[in-house]
Amino acid sequence: MRAVDIIIKKRDHGELSTAEIRYFVEGFTRGDIPDYQASAWAMAVLLNGMSDREVTDLTLAMADSGEVLDLSQVVPIAVDKHSTGGVGDKVTMTVAPLVAACGLAVGKMSGRGLGFSGGTLDKLESIPGYRVNLSREEFMAQLARIGIVLTGQSGDLAPADGKMYALRDVTGTVPSIPLIASSVMSKKIAAGAQAIVLDVKTGKGAFMETLEDARHLARLMAAIGRLSGRKVVALISDMNQPLGDAVGNALELQEAIAGLHDQGPADFREHCLVVASHMLVLGETAPDLDSARRMAEDALVSGRGWEKFRQLVEAQGGDVSYIDHPEKLPAAALRQPLRAERGGWLAALNAREVGETAVDLGAGRAKKTDVIDYGVGMVLHAKVGDRVEAGQELVTVHANSPERLQAALQRLAGAFTLSDAPCEPLPLFYDVIS
Known part of the structure; x- marks a missing residue:
């Protein structure tokens, strides 16, 4: 050969x-x-x-290129959740504790942000001391002990994918849907979860900008799951505007904490409950979505989800005083709002512009070696479909540099589109593929 x-x-x-x-x-x-x-x-x-069979073979070959965890050694069933990346997507930090508080183990290896899409690890590292480099033994022991792990990917998992992705990044082959699907699923299979819920983003702030491409990717990843013996559900969700209000590492962590206290933006709360419900059904903890929804809401309202998050942070070395008192988290020195120049209805809010502005402020990476500024970012005050009056605050920018602050305000002015006629709010989800 x-x-x-x-x-x-x-x-x-x-x-x-x-x-x-x-x-x-x-x-x-x-x-x-x-x-x-x-x-x-x-x-x-x-x-x-590639055919579904080819992509599945590619996925399994990449998973088998390194260590493959068997989580059934420590828990009856573990569920994983993966987002294809977006702006303001702090869902994992709220959903994983809610699901674990319902008795379903969540073992997740997350990634860092690159480009306009934020990364869960960067947000968690806003907490002093929080470790994202757990060993295989630590991962398994913690999952058995408290039923939840949120850490970084081990270098021993799917090394073929790491090599291939680095090559794709410099050869113009990143947009290949078969290669995206096999990259995502090889890491999920190697990490050992028997059930996987995928949150596939579509829109201006997603890598899959069209609904057609998002459906293609979701269908392919679901097929890989089926052919490889895993249970997979893919939710196709909107990313034409940021999810929730906060964009930026510590700001998003604060919003996730608020979410676990049953506070914060309504769209973020609803998104988290929908994702949690699918995880509970797929993980055989609830018989149907209605029952799962009630379980997730009870974990939220009772505070059990919040207690599970505290337990997670403490287990991974984080200083829990920073989540008990989020005002201690890194904060920017400068804050200034952008105000609407006229009245109208918010017709569009370009998520990619918002995400790229956050990178310009220092909240993300233009290249892997960039250092993150945990305190910078922005908080949105209006969403698509809202009525806005002249002079109303649209967004508040958090910055540590006067020059970056002014550049961000100037760039964000082009991210908001106002209409003289009422506009419909954007849907949270478009489809469910299993």
Whole structure:
């Protein structure tokens, strides 16, 4: 078997065999297949696609390139949740404790933000002392002890995916839906969860801007789950405007904390309850979505979700005084609102512009080596469909530099579109694919 023959076969629209895919992934991981051949193969996949069976074989080969956890050794069933990335998406920090408080183990390895999309690890690291580098043994022991883990991905999990993603990033092959699906699912399968809820974002602030592409990705990841023996549900949710009000690491953590106290934005609360409900059903803790919703709401209103979050932070070395008193979290020195120049209805709020402005302020990374400023970001005061009066605050920018503050205000002015006619609010979800 030769790598060049596999490249040619995919170039000519052929369907690769399981053996060919595994040979290519294993050879690339070992370094026997050079980057230039892997790049050619990735481009062929981008242009010609893959069948569900091919993508599943690719996913399993990448998962098997490193350690694969078996969480059934410590809990009867564990559920994982993954978002394809968005702006203001602090859902994991609220949903995971709610679900764990209902008795369903949540073992999650999260990522860092890159580009306009924020990362859960960066938000959690706003808490002094919080560890995101748990070992395999620590991960398993904590999951068994308290039923929840939120940590970073081990370097031993799906190393083929790490190599392939770095290559895709510099060869123009990041948008390949088969490669996106296999990248996401290989890490989820390697992390050991038997049930996975996917939150697939679509819109201006998502990597899948069109509903058609989001459905394609969701359907493909659900198919991978089915063919690999995992239970998967994919929710397609809106990301044309940020979720909730806060954008920025410590600001989003504060909003997640407020959410666990049954406070905060209505859209964020509803989104979290819907995701939690699907996790509880998929994890066999509730028989149906209505029962699951009641369980999640009870965990929220009773404060059990909040107590589970405190338990999580303490278990991973975080200083719980910072979440008990969120005013202690990192905060920006400068705050200034952007006001509406005229009255009208908010017709559009460009999530990508908001996310990229947050990166410009220092809340995200333009490249992996950038240092995060945990205190900066913004808080929105209006959502699509709201009536806005002249002079009303649209957003408050939190900055640590006068120059960055003014640049952010100028850029954000173009993110809000007002209409003279009433506008409908945006839906939270578009579809559910299982």
